[in-house]
Amino acid sequence: MPGFGPRPRKRRGHAVTVPDRILIPRILSIAGTDPTGGAGIQADLKAIMAAGGYGMAVVTALVSQNTRGVRSVFTPPPAFLADQLEAVFTDVTVDAIKVGMLGDAQTVETVRAALRRFGHGPVILDPVMVASSGDRLLDEAAEEAVRALVADVDVVTPNLQELAVLVELDPAETFDDAVAQAADLARTSGTVIIVKGGHLSGPLADNAVVHPSGDVHRVPSPRVDTKNTHGTGCSLSSAVATRIGAGNGVEQAVAWSTRWLHEAIMHADALDVGSGRGPVDHGHRGRRLADAASTAPWPHLYVHLPSRPAPAPRLTPAGPFTNKLWGLTGDVWSEIMELPFIRGLRSGTLPAEDFDFYGDQHSQFSDRYCRALATLAAPGRGLQLGWSATSAPSPVTMAYADFLIATNAVDDEVVRAAAGLPRYWLTAEIALDLKAEQRATNPWTATFGSEVFLQGTIDTIAHVERMLSRASDQQREAATRAYLTACTHEREFFAQADRAW
Structure with missing residues (x-):
């Protein structure tokens, strides 16, 4: 699997050498859509920009949804998905990848084949397997394909229900239980697992980085009392991918992304988007820093x-x-x-x-x-x-x-x-x-x-x-x-x- 940290950059058309640390990481999101902008590739692109990257997107599914739920899903032919992936990888150096909604086993295999065929930076998988209602989104074949994909990527960011599906256990009821499940998955897959405590109760919504070695790095975060958390999983994984693509270690990337997302959630209510579970404010930190620089x-x-x-x-x-x-x-x-x-x-x-x-x-x-x-x-x-x-x-x-x-x-x-x-x-x-x-x-x-x-x-x-x-x-x-x-x-x-x- 690709390692973390700064990587050599290709420069087409000129011979100017630019220090790696000041370059903007090029991040590819492979995911479905959300026409209301709160989740999917729309949220991914906002999160990538907020985290300092240049965002690109390959669409796996066209999703008709809003803040109240999903209405229908249209999956483009696998050949078109493969063509999108080839179009990006044969033209752009990809410093990191966020993989989101895959939908079915054929889509998983199409993405997996492209990841093996083309060069790229670290891959962060957000396994979209369970809806916030608790409903399973994938059939058994697709779930098995996603389990196999876990071993091919660098970081996985499941919610607690998705983590339970990946390890084939009941959802964890405490943060420590979730870390234990993640440690087992990390050990058997050789992949870093991010535990997200947002679906638990209590005053904290901590995250944790769980390594295959068993090492655990906990990132504290206070809970925000709001219903408007649509797209938080997409946004966190995209921000993590961007910071890793910029050269951060995984712990540093998760710490930055956790703080940024906490601020985005804190100010979600002020957006007033939709009548259901609204999106977070991806741009709040950027506007705050712009005001400070005025x-x-x-x-x-x-x-x-x-x-x-x-x-x-x-x-x-x-x-x-x-x-x-x-x-x-x-x-x-x-x-x-x-x-x-x-x-x-x-x-x-x-x-x-x-x-x-x-x-x-x-x-x-x-x-x-x-x-x-x-x-x-x-x-x-x-x-x-x-x-x-x-x-x-x-x-x-x-x-x-x-x-x-x-x-x-x-x-x-x-x-x-x-x-x-x-x-x-x-x-x-x-x-x-x-x-x-x-x-x-x-x-x-x-x-x-x-x-x-x-x-x-x-x-x-x-x-x-x-x-x-x-x-x-x-x-x-x-x-x-x-x-x-x-x-x-x-x-x-x-x-x-x-x-x-």
């Missing part, structure tokens, strides 16, 4: 009025001026509290790599830019999270620190004080909000919700109030802009951990 001026630089009210602060403003400043943070507060990093802190499901990235950047900020902090009110400088700077400052960290350094260098003390306030007031308010839900067991909340940090923040609020009370209208206007700019840098500082993967 170079449009931040609105607060020319409009101070927020569109959303700020919550009542838990740390009381020291007077009318700091009360006004807090009142202007409604938009940025809402945006911060909706970030994956903060949601993860709140629920206790924050990935360890995100926590560690934030900690490293916090240390980078403090260690490398103490020149700015030294002359600003900085109640948190003496607090330690047990982190040390291990990599390098991110662009977000540098931009925030450079803003404070520049403010410290060229602005008066009123503006400097206002610019330094959000680093502590916003952080303290977030920590207190999370502690109010009695989930303050992590070092972040314990540190920034501590009495030492809170008292320092209260002193800083009082200091800024005194400075503003003696300032001119022009100084207050400049201080307000600096405060809101720092608030927005705070939002980006929290957001960056999730954008790092």
